[in-house]
Amino acid sequence: MDVRRFDVFNGDADGICAQHQWRLAYPAESTLVTGVKRDVALLRRVDAAADAEVMVFDIAIDANAAALRAVLDAGAHVTWFDHHSARHAFAHPCLHLFWDDDPAVCTSLLVDRHLGGRYRAWAVAAAFGDNLAGPARMLAAGMGLSTTQADALADLGTVLNYNAYGECVDDLHFAPQALYRALHPYADPFAFIAASAEYRMLAEGYRDDCSRMSGLQPQWEWDYGAVYVLPDACWARRVSGVLANRVAAAESTCAFAVLTPCPDGAFVVSVRSGAPGTHPANVLCEAFPGGGGRRAAAGINLLPAADVERFVRAFSDYFAGCGDGSHAR
Incomplete structure (x- = not known):
């Protein structure tokens, strides 16, 4: 059989x-x-x-x-x-x-x-x-x-x-x-x-998609990390992981999040932790529905637009202990 x-x-x-x-x-x-x-x-x-x-x-x-x-x-x-x-x-x-x-x-x-x-x-x-x-x-x-x-x-x-x-x-x-x-x-x-x-x-x-990333800047930024919000475009969705990995590699002790818009107005979230031993990325993401992953890299499958500010506050509070300052710009 x-x-x-x-x-x-x-x-x-x-x-x-x-x-x-x-x-x-x-x-x-x-x-x-x-x-x-x-x-x-x-x-x-x-x-x-x-x-x-x-x-x-x-x-x-x-x-x-x-x-x-x-x-x-x-x-x-x-x-x-x-x-x-x-x-x-x-x-x-x-x-x-x-x-x-x-x-x-x-x-x-x-x-x-x-x-x-x-x-x-x-x-x-x-x-x-x-x-x-x-x-x-x-x-x-x-x-x-x-x-x-x-x-x-x-x-x-x-x-x-x-x-x-x-x-x-x-x-x-x-x-x-x-x-x-x-x-x-x-x-x-x-x-x-x-x-x-x-x-x-x-x-x-x-190569074509990455050439469009050069002008991207964080929407929120602290000494210990930053949060990016990408435009609503296919190229941006394709490079969301590349951006998260690049900024994490460039500043390995900092934490980063990349928010990618969905057609319904919600966001997909990618998170990278600069201190996975003490501040695992998955723990932050699991506090939101559809969140999970691993210590160094995790995400949220669907973050409603109404919850973005709550996520940014949670990100800031969670990773504040990883850096020396807490000023945003």
């Missing part, structure tokens, strides 16, 4: 590269379940029956706990790799959970550990895309990669991650499942970079 298989993964660099590593190691036909980066309640799309095999990469259990119980109750076997908040995790004989919320870890690095480094270059690209440049460069050096090669993987991870940001799939250059299918034939990411038309299109789109 054929086994029904489902591969459920976040549509960003970490989710795609984690899924890719796994299926390079364990080839099998499966139903792909993914979406834009903020589309994290993915397990509810899985119509699992008894003895189905469900692989999950880079989505939080906390956003899928009820759906996970339903899938397990149907008799499915679930293997889950993730690094987001997992307060609602639970034990089950058919659930195999590989979880670590260390700020220096992403899901692709967890898969890399499990596979013993078999496809490590893809994990390095994912770590770069997940704003973990330090761990990524350490791994690249350990592999004997040159600076030029590490930089190429950094560019790859960045554009894969960039592609996942949008209100809906129509905002993206490629649907995440299409992008995964485009890169999956390549065990070597350098071959994908050299040969793929999809990579060239993403790199060009990334």
